[in-house]
Amino acid sequence: MDLRLGPLDDADQDVPEFNLRVQPDGHIRRYSDGLGNVAHLLTSTQPHRYLELTMRCCVETLLEDPFAAPTRAPAPLTPIELVDALDPSPLVPDCPALSTLAEPFRGLDPFEAARKMSSMIYDQFAYRQGVTDVTTTVEQILEHRAGVCQDFAHLLIGLCRVLRIPARYVSGYVASTGDRHRGAGASHAWVEAYTPTHGWRGFDPTNNLVANTRYVKIARGRDYADVPPTRGTFRGAANESLQVSVTARAV
Numbered sequence: 001m002d003l004r005l006g007p008l009d010d011a012d013q014d015v016p017e018f019n020l021r022v023q024p025d026g027h028i029r030r031y032s033d034g035l036g037n038v039a040h041l042l043t044s045t046q047p048h049r050y051l052e053l054t055m056r057c058c059v060e061t062l063l064e065d066p067f068a069a070p071t072r073a074p075a076p077l078t079p080i081e082l083v084d085a086l087d088p089s090p091l092v093p094d095c096p097a098l099s100t101l102a103e104p105f106r107g108l109d110p111f112e113a114a115r116k117m118s119s120m121i122y123d124q125f126a127y128r129q130g131v132t133d134v135t136t137t138v139e140q141i142l143e144h145r146a147g148v149c150q151d152f153a154h155l156l157i158g159l160c161r162v163l164r165i166p167a168r169y170v171s172g173y174v175a176s177t178g179d180r181h182r183g184a185g186a187s188h189a190w191v192e193a194y195t196p197t198h199g200w201r202g203f204d205p206t207n208n209l210v211a212n213t214r215y216v217k218i219a220r221g222r223d224y225a226d227v228p229p230t231r232g233t234f235r236g237a238a239n240e241s242l243q244v245s246v247t248a249r250a251v
Contacts, residue, residue, distance in 0.1 A: 001232030003040040004033075004171070005055045006218035013217060017058035024048050035084070035226060037219040042232070049238070053230070061213040066201050074199030077166060085166030085194065089222035092158045095138050102162040110165045110195035114203050115210065117159045118191075121152050122208035127182055134224060149182065150224050152205040153189040157223065166194040170202060170211075171227045172218040173248040181214070182206045186246050187229060192220065216248060 009015045020028060026044035033039045044051060077085065088094050101120075105113040126146040134150065138158045141151045153169055160167035174181045174188050190204040190211055202211025219227035234240070 001042040001044075001051075001230055003042055003053070004037055004219040004227045004229055005040065005053070006038045007057055007059050007172070008036075008038065008217045008219065010217070012061065012063045014060040014062065015057060016060065017056075019056045021054045021056075023052040023054075026051075035219075035221050037221075037227065039219075059216050061216065063211070064213060066198075066210040066212055069197050070199060074194070074196065077194060082166060084222050085168050086161055086164065087222075088161075089157075090225045091136070091223040092138050092154050092161070095142070095158060097142050098138065098158045098162045101142075102159045105159075106163060109197070110163070110193070111198050111201065113163060114156070114160055114165060114167075114191075114193040114195070114201075118156055118203040118205040119208050121155055121205035125152060125155070125205075127152075127206065134228070149189040149204075149206040153191050154223055156191045156193075156203060156205045160191070160193050168192050169221050169223045169227065170217055170219075171221075171224070171229070173216045173246060174207075175214050175216065175248045175250040181209075187218075187244070188215075189224065190215070214250065 005020060007013070007015055007018070020040060022028060022042060022044070024044065024046060026042050029041045031039055031041065102117065105117055108116065127148065128146040129148055131144050132141065132147045132151050136147065136151055138154050141147050141155050157167040157169060170190050170192050172188055190202050190206070192200045192202050194200050202215060204211055221227040
């Protein structure tokens with residue numbers, strides 16, 4: 001099984017403590033994938049009826065004011081980074097309807113365009129569970145006009161790419177109390193867009209927020225297909241079911 005349970009250690013967050021445990025015992029090998037994510041390869045060779053993964057970590061988030069421009073100009077993206085962040089991807093393919101939706105934001109400052117497109121998604125698309133799944137593409141989201149955080153992240157990525165604003169998918173968690181944030185108490189997804197003024201900044205169309213110290217980044221990719229939390233195979237005649245529990249809190 002290939003795991004993307006992170007978390008990332010970058011300019012916006014430090015990870016002083018991280019532990020990954022598997023029951024029954026298995027071999028876990030840590031590595032960095034081609035997108036710079038912390039990944040783990042889990043191999044369990046003994047017969048088993050269940051597999052339990054427990055990830056515990058402490059993360060120090062550092063981006064107090066995401067609207068403030070950095071004191072030093074952001075480094076330009078490499079050609080490979082530009083390809084990953086601007087070209088179509090499996091779940092965000094070319095879609096003519098995106099150009100129409102993005103047209104009112106063309107010509108705006110890139111940071112402001114990303115923020116306003118995020119607000120537009122929040123206002124015009126319904127947050128509704130059960131109408132999409134992990135394979136839903138942007139075309140289907142536009143047809144339903146509804147979805148969850150993963151769908152809204154894909155939609156915002158597509159809109160940014162139409163305007164040639166580099167954008168990538170972020171999986172992670174929101175540390176919140178109660179139901180103040182959609183996505184609290186579960187895995188969450190948002191978008192990082194690159195602008196010449198701010199570099200990479202997170203935009204959350206599900207909550208109409210610019211990502212701040214409440215957001216914990218786990219993995220980044222072109223879209224969800226690059227960063228599912230778990231992906232793998234098993235041998236045997238058993239049926240498979242998945243249960244997930246998430247606790248993320250600020251301390």
